[in-house]
Amino acid sequence: MIHKYKLNGYNIVLDVYSNSLHIVDDIAYDIISIYKEKSTEDIINTMLEMHPEITKDDILECLSDISQLEKENKLFSEDTYSNIPIRKRSNSNIVKALCLHVAHTCNLNCEYCFASQGNYKGKRALMSYEVGKQALDFLINHSGTRRNLEVDFFGGEPLMNLDVCKQLVKYARSIEKEHNKNFRFTLTTNGVLIDDDVIKFANEQMDNVVLSLDGRKCVHDRLRKDIKGNGSYDLIVPKFQKLVSNRTKGTYYVRGTFTHFNTDFTNDILHMADLGFTELSMEPVVCPPEDVYALTKEDLPIILEQYEILAKEMLNREKQGKEFVFYHYMIDLTHGPCIYKRLSGCGSGTEYLAVTPWGELFPCHQFVSDSNYSMGDVWQGITNISLQKEFGMCNAYSREECKDCWAKLYCSGGCAANAYHASGSILGTYEYGCELFKKRMECAIMLQIARQDIKLAD
Amino acid sequence: MEKAKRIKTIQTRDLVNSIKDGGCGECQTSCQSACKTSCGVANQKCENTQK
Numbered sequence: 001m002i003h004k005y006k007l008n009g010y011n012i013v014l015d016v017y018s019n020s021l022h023i024v025d026d027i028a029y030d031i032i033s034i035y036k037e038k039s040t041e042d043i044i045n046t047m048l049e050m051h052p053e054i055t056k057d058d059i060l061e062c063l064s065d066i067s068q069l070e071k072e073n074k075l076f077s078e079d080t081y082s083n084i085p086i087r088k089r090s091n092s093n094i095v096k097a098l099c100l101h102v103a104h105t106c107n108l109n110c111e112y113c114f115a116s117q118g119n120y121k122g123k124r125a126l127m128s129y130e131v132g133k134q135a136l137d138f139l140i141n142h143s144g145t146r147r148n149l150e151v152d153f154f155g156g157e158p159l160m161n162l163d164v165c166k167q168l169v170k171y172a173r174s175i176e177k178e179h180n181k182n183f184r185f186t187l188t189t190n191g192v193l194i195d196d197d198v199i200k201f202a203n204e205q206m207d208n209v210v211l212s213l214d215g216r217k218c219v220h221d222r223l224r225k226d227i228k229g230n231g232s233y234d235l236i237v238p239k240f241q242k243l244v245s246n247r248t249k250g251t252y253y254v255r256g257t258f259t260h261f262n263t264d265f266t267n268d269i270l271h272m273a274d275l276g277f278t279e280l281s282m283e284p285v286v287c288p289p290e291d292v293y294a295l296t297k298e299d300l301p302i303i304l305e306q307y308e309i310l311a312k313e314m315l316n317r318e319k320q321g322k323e324f325v326f327y328h329y330m331i332d333l334t335h336g337p338c339i340y341k342r343l344s345g346c347g348s349g350t351e352y353l354a355v356t357p358w359g360e361l362f363p364c365h366q367f368v369s370d371s372n373y374s375m376g377d378v379w380q381g382i383t384n385i386s387l388q389k390e391f392g393m394c395n396a397y398s399r400e401e402c403k404d405c406w407a408k409l410y411c412s413g414g415c416a417a418n419a420y421h422a423s424g425s426i427l428g429t430y431e432y433g434c435e436l437f438k439k440r441m442e443c444a445i446m447l448q449i450a451r452q453d454i455k456l457a458d
Numbered sequence: 459m460e461k462a463k464r465i466k467t468i469q470t471r472d473l474v475n476s477i478k479d480g481g482c483g484e485c486q487t488s489c490q491s492a493c494k495t496s497c498g499v500a501n502q503k504c505e506n507t508q509k
Contacts (some may be wrong), residue, residue: 019473028464062464072466073474097487103489125490127503146483148505188494210492253492283493327492330501333470337499338506340471345499347487364488409473410500415489441500449468456466 002076003406004032007326007446008312014445016406017081020074023449025456027051028062035066036076081339082397093382095142097150097347098135099354100168100364101162102127107192110234111223112259112293114286118156125357126161131378132168135355138378140179147174152186154354160194162201163234169205186210190224191236194374199243207250214244214256215268215282221294221321222261241276253327255281259293263302266310273317273324281327284436286366287422300432304439311443315450331446342396345412349375349426351393353382366417391416394426401429407438482506 001016013022024032029048034043038165040063041244087187104125106118113315118124136151143149151172153165165187172183183208191211194202202209213236214220221231244252254277258265265282272280284303287294295303310326318324346352349363356368359378376383394416408414414429414437422430484505489498 015475019470021468021470023468025464056483065463065465069465069467079475080474094483096483097490135503148484150486150490154490208492210494235508251466255493270487281493328498330499333468333503334504336471337485337502337504338471338476339473340481340483341502341504342499346489352488352490365490365494410498412499414498434474437498444500452468454466454468456463 001033001079001404001406004029005442007442008309008315008450010446010447010449012442012449013075014406015075015077015078016409018073018077019409020069020077021445021449022069022075023454023456027054027058028066031062032060032066032075032212035063041378064161071329081343084339084343092144092350093142094351095139095147095353096143096147096148097152097352098139099152099352100132100135100158100177101155101354101356101365101368102126102132102153102164103156104357105160106155106157106190107160107226108157108190109225109229110190111225112257112285112287112291114366115156116369120330120356122369127164127355127357129164129167131355131357131359132164133171134359134378136168136172136175138381140175140181142381143181146225147180148182148184149184150184154188157190157192158187159189159198162198165202165267169201170251183207186214190232191239192226192232194236194243202243203247203249204371209243209247209250209252210281211236211243211252212256213237213240213254213272213277214258215265216271217263219262219268220256223257223259225306237275244277250277251279253279253281255283255327257283257285258303259285261293263295263299263308265303266313269310270313271327273322278324279327280324284433286418288421295432300435303436307439307443311447314447318451328335328440329447331441331448333446333448339409342409342412346415347377348416349388349394356417363387364417366415367420379400392427398427399429405434405438407434407441410441411437479508480506481506482508 004013011024013024027210044056044059054434093219104119109117132184139149176183186208187202187206203447217233220233224232256268269280272328354362354365354368361375362373375387382388394410399413402413416426418430419428420426486502
């Protein structure tokens with residue numbers, strides 16, 4: 001299977017199964033389009049009609065190059081992966097990442113919050129040290145030979161339970177060496193409680209920090225309000241800037257959510273960059289379609305165009321020495337994920353679990369408000385085996401809709417929570433999200449090519 | 459003068475070869491450390507230093 005597209009002056013051909021990538025001129029692009037459908041004679045006639053400026057020899061030479069690439073399995077290569085055992089299987093029972101919901105409460109009242117203003121449609125609660133410690137022990141005991149263990153302090157607002165976060169990091173550090181493990185912590189925060197003490201803790205102990213900011217003040221303040229209804233932009237931006245300027249190791253992401261109200265979200269990303277942030281992420285809102293800020297069908301072409309505008313502007317800024325990273329455009333063509341990773345996809349419900357303040361296990365943070373998805377607890381482990389098996393089935397080959405999709409080895413079947421919310425099944429698909437994802441990948445690949453300044457005439 | 463090429467192949471990780479040198483399982487397993495709402499695998503870093 002191939003995928004070909006034109007973007008920003010490049011004709012790009014991706015060979016899906018080999019991961020080979022080609023840039024081609026208009027002649028080769030048009031020949032590749034009909035190569036599998038027509039005979040050599042028909043191709044020559046069609047091309048001479050379409051491109052009177054070229055000769056039959058030009059076409060034959062190009063056909064020979066295409067044929068050679070096909071023989072080398074770099075073009076039109078076949079799927080040879082369907083029999084590979086997918087690593088993430090329900091019978092592996094390895095858990096290597098936990099999202100610790102240390103606070104089911106929040107000091108902001110953001111309208112679009114998928115966690116229902118922090119409490120996940122349940123009672124407000126803080127995780128105790130004992131529950132958190134048991135979760136870390138559960139993780140170590142179920143991580144097998146995996147060395148890197150990821151733990152995310154999440155909420156609600158995790159800084160409302162800062163002391164427990166600190167105690168849990170101290171405990172993890174005290175046991176990681178004896179178990180030959182490496183804990184990687186992430187803190188996701190709205191910023192309200194950031195002070196010098198938090199900055200020191202985050203920058204010393206957090207491998208990654210996710211800072212929630214939606215972009216321009218008018219956009220951010222419209223939905224990210226405090227309990228009294230006041231916007232939080234002026235309070236948090238200086239705190240984020242201080243935290244980031246003091247960060248000497250690890251990554252951070254200034255992460256926004258865009259909605260129907262700001263489909264021109266590129267302006268919000270550029271605003272973040274203008275504030276001095278260089279590691280940026282911007283996500284489509286997750287909400288029921290009837291919400292006023294939900295993305296609409298009419299928004300889709302606008303959003304797709306925004307991703308292109310963003311990619312081109314990133315190149316412009318790179319030339320001016322004002323580069324920034326956009327999370328979804330980070331792909332590494334030469335050292336990216338292996339085929340096992342590309343097939344097995346998200347580890348939710350298997351390798352990755354969310355833990356509530358009272359120690360209950362869920363497949364991921366997006367399922368925590370749904371009691372049907374309770375999987376067990378940190379003392380007894382996973383007791384809902386059938387659910388674990390169901391999540392273990394989510395991979396690049398488990399959905400009929402993905403069968404002929406060129407992007408399946410980039411998304412690996414996508415997000416189970418998105419699929420569930422859109423189709424009622426974790427084995428369904430969220431088509432709207434697929435369209436956004438595919439455009440992001442097209443832009444990400446184009447950016448890599450543009451950065452290498454690859455020209456056909458070289 | 460040599461003719462300009464119509465096709466240029468860009469260096470990428472050979473996925474077929476990665477059957478042999480991949481699968482260590484040390485890479486990030488979900489979106490939880492970054493975007494939180496839409497998992498993709500393309501932008502996740504390979505952690506295998508042995509390949």
